[in-house]
Amino acid sequence: MAASGDTINVSAGSATWSTKVTLDKSISLIGAGEGSTVITDDVSDDNMLAIGAGSTPITPRVSGMTIKGFNTSKVNLDATVAVAGISEGLGFRLDHITFDNILITGIGTQDSVWGVVDHCTFNMVVTATGWAIYLTNDRWGDLTLCCGDMAWASPDDFGTKKFVFVEDSTFNPIGTGPTNYIDSVGGARYVIRHNTFKDGFLRAHGTDSTPKQRGTRIVEVYDNVFANNVDTSAEMLELRSGTAVFYNNISSGSGGFNIAITLKEFRDNGNFWPPWGPCNGTTAWDQNTLGEAGYACLDQPGRGQGNLATSTDMGLSPAAWPNQALSPVYFWGNTGWRINEGVSTSTRFQPNRDFFNSPMPNYTPYPYPHPLQ
Numbered sequence: 001m002a003a004s005g006d007t008i009n010v011s012a013g014s015a016t017w018s019t020k021v022t023l024d025k026s027i028s029l030i031g032a033g034e035g036s037t038v039i040t041d042d043v044s045d046d047n048m049l050a051i052g053a054g055s056t057p058i059t060p061r062v063s064g065m066t067i068k069g070f071n072t073s074k075v076n077l078d079a080t081v082a083v084a085g086i087s088e089g090l091g092f093r094l095d096h097i098t099f100d101n102i103l104i105t106g107i108g109t110q111d112s113v114w115g116v117v118d119h120c121t122f123n124m125v126v127t128a129t130g131w132a133i134y135l136t137n138d139r140w141g142d143l144t145l146c147c148g149d150m151a152w153a154s155p156d157d158f159g160t161k162k163f164v165f166v167e168d169s170t171f172n173p174i175g176t177g178p179t180n181y182i183d184s185v186g187g188a189r190y191v192i193r194h195n196t197f198k199d200g201f202l203r204a205h206g207t208d209s210t211p212k213q214r215g216t217r218i219v220e221v222y223d224n225v226f227a228n229n230v231d232t233s234a235e236m237l238e239l240r241s242g243t244a245v246f247y248n249n250i251s252s253g254s255g256g257f258n259i260a261i262t263l264k265e266f267r268d269n270g271n272f273w274p275p276w277g278p279c280n281g282t283t284a285w286d287q288n289t290l291g292e293a294g295y296a297c298l299d300q301p302g303r304g305q306g307n308l309a310t311s312t313d314m315g316l317s318p319a320a321w322p323n324q325a326l327s328p329v330y331f332w333g334n335t336g337w338r339i340n341e342g343v344s345t346s347t348r349f350q351p352n353r354d355f356f357n358s359p360m361p362n363y364t365p366y367p368y369p370h371p372l373q
Contacts, residue, residue, distance in 0.1 A: 002025065002027050003025065003027075004025045004026040004027065004058070005026060005027075006025075006027050006028070007027070007028040007029075007030055008027060008028070008029050008030070009030050009031075009032075010029065010030065010031040010032065010037050010039075010064075010065060011032060011037065012031075012032035012033075012036040012037055013036075013037065013038070014038040014039075014040070015038070015039055015040070016039075016040040016042050016070070017039055017040070017041060017042065017043060017048050017049075018042045018043060018044075019043065020043050020046050020047055020048060020049075020050060021048065021049050021050070022049075022050045022051075023049065023050070023051045023052075023060050023062070024051075024052065024053040024054075024056075024058070025053065025058060025060070026058045026059045026060055027060055027061075028060070028061040028062075028063070029060070029061070029062045029063070030061075030062075030063050030064050031063065031064035031065030032064060032065075033064050033065070033096075034064065034065060034066050034096060034097065034098045034121070035066055035098070036064075036065075037064060037065040037066065038065070038066045038068065039065060039066070039067050039068070040067075040068045040070045041067060041068065041069055041070055041071060041080045042070050042071045043071060043074075044071055044073045044074070045073055045074060045075070045078060046074070046078055047078060047079055047080065047081065047082040047108075048067070048080045048081065049062070049080065049081045049082070050082050050084070051081065051082065051083045051084070051085075051092060052082075052083060052084035052085030052086075052111065052113070053085050053086075054085055054086075054143070055085070055086060055143055056085070056086070057085070057086040057087060057088035058085065058086075058087075058088070058092075059087070059088060059089050059090065059091060059092065059115075060092050060093075061092065061093040061094075061095070061372075062081070062093075062094050062095075062097065063093070063094070063095045063096050063097065064096050064097070065097055065098075066097070066098040066100055067080055067081070067097060067098070067099050067100070067106075068100045068101050069099075069100070069101040069102050069103040069104065069106075069125075070101070070103075071103075072103055072104075074103075074104040074105075075104070075129070076104055076105055076129045076130035076131075076134075077105065077108060077130070077134065078104055078105070079104070079105040079106065079107055079108030079130070079134060080099065080102075080104070080105065080106055080107070081094065081106065081107050081108070082107075082108045082109075082110070083107070083108070083109045083110075083113050083115070084109070084110045084111045084113065085111050085112070085113060086111065086112045086113065086143070087112065087113045087114045087115055090115065090116075090161060090370075090371055090372050091113060091114040091115030091116070091161070091372075092113060092114075092115035092116075093115055093116050093117075093118070093372045094107065094115075094116075094117045094118075094120065095116070095117070095118045095119050095120065095373075096118075096119045096120065097120045097121075098120070098121040098123070099120065099121065099122045099123065099124075099132065100121075100123045101123060101125060101174065102122060102123065102124040102125060102128055102130075102132055102174075103125055103128050103129075104128060104129055104130040105128075105130030105131050105132070105133075105134050106122055106124070106131075106132045106133060107132070107133045107134070108133075108134045108135075108136075109133075109134075109135050109136060109137070109164050109188075110136045110137070110138050110139070110186070111137070111138065111139045111140070111143060112137060112139055112140045112141055112142075112143065113137070113164065114161060114162050114163055114164055114165075114189075115164060115165070115372070116164075116165040116166075116167065116370040116372050116373070117133070117164070117165065117166045117167070117169065118165070118166075118167050118168045118169065118369070118370060118372075118373055119168050119169060120169040120170075121169065121170050121172070122169065122170070122171045122172065122181065123172045123174055124171065124172070124173060124174060124179060124181065124200075125174045125175060126173050126174065126175035126176060126177050126179040127175060128179075131180060131181060131182060131183045132171055132181045132182060133166060133181070133182045133183075134182075134183055134184065135164055135182070135183070135184040135188040135190050135216075136148065136184065136185055136186035136187065136188050137151045137164075137186065137187045137188050137189050137217065138151075138186035138187060138213070140154065140187050140189070140217075141154055145310060146212070146310075147186055147187070147212050147213050147214050147310070148185070148186040148187020148188070148213065148214035148215070148217060149187070149214060149308060149309055149310045150187070150308065151186075151187025151188075151189060151214070151217045152187055152214055152217060152299065152305070152306055152309065152322070152324070153305065153306060153307060153308040153309070153322075154217075154305060155304075155305055156218055156243060156304050156305065156327055157189075157218070158218070158220065158245070158360070158363055159363060159364045159365055159366050160366060161366060161371075162189065163189045163190050163191045163218075163220070163366070164188075164189065164190040164191070165190070165191045165193070165366070165370050166182070166190065166191070166192050166193075166195060167191075167192075167193045167194045167195065167368070167369065167370060168194050168195065168369065168373075169195045169196075170195065170196045170198070171195065171196065171197045171198060171200055172198050173198060173199045173200060176199075176230060177198075177199030177200050177228075177230050178199050178200050178201055178228060178230055178231075178233045178255075179199065179200045179201075180200065180201060180202070180203050181197055181200040181201070181202065182202045182203075183202075183203045183204070183205060184203075184204050184205060184216045184219075185204075185205040185206075185209050185210070185213050185214075185215065185216060185241075186213050186214060186216075187214050187215075187216070187217045188204070188216045188217060188219075189217050189218050189219075190219060190220075191219075191220040191221075191365075191366065192219070192220070192221045192222075192224060193220070193221070193222050193223050193224065193365075193368060194223050194224065194368065194369075195224045195225075196224070196225045196227060197224065197225070197226045197227065198227050198228075198229075199227070199228055199229060199230050199253075199255075200226075200228075201226065201233060201234075201235065201236055201237065201238070201257070202221065202236065202237045202238070203237070203238045203240075204216035204219055204237070204238065204239050204240055204241060204242065204244075205240055205241065206240030206241030206242075206264075206265070206266060206267070206299055206300070206301075207241060207267065207276055207297075207298050207299040208240065208265075208266035208267045208272050208273070208276075209273070210273060211273045211274055212273070212274075212275070213273075214241075214299055214309075215240060215241025215242055215299035215300075216239075216240070216241045216242045217241075217242045217243075218242050218243050218244065218304075219237075219239065219242065219243075219244040219245075219246075220244065220245050220365065221237055221244065221245070221246045221247075221249060222245065222246070222247045222248050222249060222365065223248050223249070224249045224250070225249075225250045225252060226249060226250065226251050226252070226253075226257060226336075227252045227253045228251065228252070228253040228254075228255040228256055228257060229253040229254050229255050230255045231255050232255050232256055232257065232258055232338065233255065233256075233257050233258070234257070234258055234259060234262065235257060235258065235259040235260065235261060235262040236249060236251060236257050236259070236260050236261065236334075236337075237260070237261045237262070238262050238264060239261060239262065239263050239264070239301050239329065240263075240264045240265065240266060240301065241299045241300065241301060242299065242301065242303070242304070242327075243301070243302065243303065243304050243327035243328065243329055244261075244301070244329045244330075244331075245329075245330050245331070245360050245363060246260065246261045246329070246330075246331040246334065246342075247330070247331060247332045247333045247334060247359070248332075248333045248334065249334045249335075250334070250335050250336050251334070251335070251336030251337050251338075252336055256336060256337070256338055257336070257337055257338065258337065258338045258339045258340070259337055259339060259340050259341075259342070259343055260331060260334040260337045260340075260341045260342055261329075261331050261334075261341070261342045261343075262342070262343050262344070262345065263301040263302070263329060263342070263343070263344040263345070263346070263349050263354075263355060264301070264344075264345045264346065265279060265297050265300050265301070265345070265346040265348060265349070267279040267297055267298075268280065268293070268294070268297070268346060268348075275319065276298060278294075279293075279294035279297035279298070279300075279348075280293055280294050281293050281294045282294075283319070284318075284319035284320055284321065285298045285309075285319050285320070285321065285322075286298055286321060287321045287324075288321070292348060293347075293348065294348070295348040296324065296326075296348070297348065298321070298322070298324070299324070300346075300348070300349070300354075301329055301344075301349060301354065301355070302326065302327065302328050302329055302349060302353075302354030302355055303324040303325070303326065303327060304324060304325045304326070304327025305324065305325050305327070306322035306323050306324035306325065307322040307323050308322070309322045326353075326354075328353070328354055328355055328356055329342075329354065329355040329356070330355070330356050330358065330359060330360040330363070331355070331356075331357060332357060332358055332359050333359075341357060342355065342357055
């Protein structure tokens with residue numbers, strides 16, 4: 001039986017996996033190379049490869065293979081490769097993997113993990129019911145909680161290792177896009193850098209998406225190319241929640257993008273789930289500044305660390321504004337957009353308060369490439 005620190009080599013050839021495999025130690029699972037080791041995912045209603053060991057921190061690696069989507073019985077959160085549990089050190093690494101024929105979701109993260117996805121290729125069917133990558137940190141810092149609550153009670157940590165990094169990877173459509181390649185909710189914390197997205201965009205969901213789930217917590221997106229050759233699309237990044245830096249991204253192609261980054265608040269137009277209610281000045285979860293129709297809305301773009309809003313798993317404390325700190329969104333240096341570098345669809349988000357069209361003061365990105373490379 002393999003022990004932590006061991007390497008398991010997967011030989012060249014093709015195989016179909018119809019039973020879920022769990023990697024619960026700090027083991028390296030290394031194939032013979034993309035196109036040489038080919039694994040087809042035929043696991044029903046579950047992940048094909050589940051990486052994580054619950055409350056035991058691990059630092060696993062999976063590399064050097066092609067993983068093909070096949071089974072259509074999954075739902076959109078049944079990612080082919082799922083990373084959960086707790087990270088330590090520099091975290092997990094998924095690298096030099098081709099995810100081909102993505103029908104549902106390629107990679108999904110949750111719990112309290114960080115690490116890097118690098119030098120991967122994602123070939124995603126544009127009619128897929130999921131995403132190339134779907135990110136949450138729903139039990140960040142405390143596996144007894146859920147839904148991103150502790151992530152929202154934790155510091156921003158810009159420029160540190162405590163993120164899921166996606167870098168040096170390529171995202172391709174199978175079919176006619178544009179398509180949503182990367183999405184997030186539930187306190188997600190991630191960095192997207194030095195990638196190429198063909199005919200596709202990014203989205204970060206807010207506290208408007210599913211019952212009890214909190215919004216995306218913090219995002220860094222920089223030095224990417226969004227090569228769009230289909231009809232002009234709205235934005236490269238739709239941000240519905242949390243704080244972010246978005247800079248030095250390039251829009252290219254015959255279609256292009258109208259906007260680099262758009263800030264949105266969906267709870268003000270009837271899109272909300274219990275227990276949050278609408279952000280209109282009547283819900284106790286919001287700040288409800290006089291004359292500003294609910295501002296600041298819980299978890300809205302431009303807000304950061306606040307009080308812990310729950311006491312036990314799925315158990316809500318009495319509804320109250322958690323005193324979330326102002327943590328503005330910054331965007332700068334993006335090129336190729338057609339109409340505006342950054343816009344807001346809500347009058348609650350004011351320039352030079354909730355967002356700035358300028359570099360973030362005192363911000364330093366985490367070293368590139370990621371040290372695990």
